[in-house]
Amino acid sequence: MHAPTGSVDAGAGLRRPAIDFRDASVRFGDFTAMGPVNLTVERGEFLVIVGPSGCGKSTLLNLVAGTLQPFTGETIFNGAPVEGLNPAVGYITQKNYCLPWLTVEGNVRLPLEFRRFPKAQVASLAASALERVGLRGFEKAYPRQLSGGMLQRVMIARTLVYEPDIYLMDEPFGSLDALLRTKMHDEILHLWKDTDATFVFVTHDLAEAVTLADRVVVMSGRPGQVKLTLDIDLPRPRDVVDIQSNPRFGGYIKTLWEALDLN
Numbered sequence: 001m002h003a004p005t006g007s008v009d010a011g012a013g014l015r016r017p018a019i020d021f022r023d024a025s026v027r028f029g030d031f032t033a034m035g036p037v038n039l040t041v042e043r044g045e046f047l048v049i050v051g052p053s054g055c056g057k058s059t060l061l062n063l064v065a066g067t068l069q070p071f072t073g074e075t076i077f078n079g080a081p082v083e084g085l086n087p088a089v090g091y092i093t094q095k096n097y098c099l100p101w102l103t104v105e106g107n108v109r110l111p112l113e114f115r116r117f118p119k120a121q122v123a124s125l126a127a128s129a130l131e132r133v134g135l136r137g138f139e140k141a142y143p144r145q146l147s148g149g150m151l152q153r154v155m156i157a158r159t160l161v162y163e164p165d166i167y168l169m170d171e172p173f174g175s176l177d178a179l180l181r182t183k184m185h186d187e188i189l190h191l192w193k194d195t196d197a198t199f200v201f202v203t204h205d206l207a208e209a210v211t212l213a214d215r216v217v218v219m220s221g222r223p224g225q226v227k228l229t230l231d232i233d234l235p236r237p238r239d240v241v242d243i244q245s246n247p248r249f250g251g252y253i254k255t256l257w258e259a260l261d262l263n
């Protein structure tokens with residue numbers, strides 16, 4: 001489903017951004033949960049969002065997925081407003097949404113079967129997705145037989161298998177231990193490098209944000225608005241351990257911490 005990176009808007013001669021939030025706000029009843037937000041996400045960008053609990057980070061992702069509609073403004077995705085569920089989105093959270101009665105392979109095949117891919121293609125794409133996340137040999141295992149990290153890899157395989165234009169990741173590694181999380185950072189950076197897709201990643205972990213991001217957005221308290229956007233000018237490809245000793249790493253964390261202003 002990837003549009004080629006570097007694709008050109010024939011009319012304007014401009015590259016279209018992946019997402020453009022224009023004065024987007026969300027209400028639940030009388031209560032404004034988020035916004036208004038104005039934010040552009042470039043194609044192929046790795047954008048990380050941080051902000052206090054309840055400020056509307058997941059809500060922002062839900063606008064892109066089309067599971068919510070804005071109360072004011074609009075969400076433009078690949079040049080058109082999001083109306084209804086957005087099939088070009090891959091959504092990964094920390095929850096395990098594997099179907100327990102299906103094998104690992106059965107879970108990874110699901111999105112392709114929903115999309116009515118030809119049978120032969122389903123088998124080969126599922127095999128290659130499982131290979132990419134290091135789960136070859138576990139095709140016939142059931143979710144209950146897997147560790148937390150392996151389950152998270154199944155969720156990633158189940159997403160990358162249909163090549164979404166955009167990965168929405170809502171604290172995907174929040175439930176993993178620190179060592180495994182570091183390993184997953186390495187894997188996610190490889191995945192990002194190997195695709196043309198855009199990544200929007202929500203976290204509460206500032207080191208995770210700086211390790212992964214091209215740009216970090218700090219949201220204010222509820223109703224969350226964009227308080228700061230910070231370019232992370234650290235070299236790529238990144239070694240997820242070595243990068244932490246880069247002299248700029250700590251400075252970025254301090255800037256983000258001060259912008260969060262949680263006191």
Ligand SMILES: Nc1ncnc2c1ncn2[C@@H]1O[C@H](COP(=O)(O)OP(=O)(O)OP(=O)(O)O)[C@@H](O)[C@H]1O
Nearest residue numbers: 028033034051052053054055056057058059060222
């Ligand atoms: N379906 C809903 N109905 C009513 N209120 C909601 C609904 N979904 C979210 N909210 C409220 O909207 C606000 C923003 O929620 P959201 O989950 O987007 O925040 P968040 O920044 O992702 O939070 P956290 O960091 O704790 O995950 C919260 O106050 C939440 O309680």
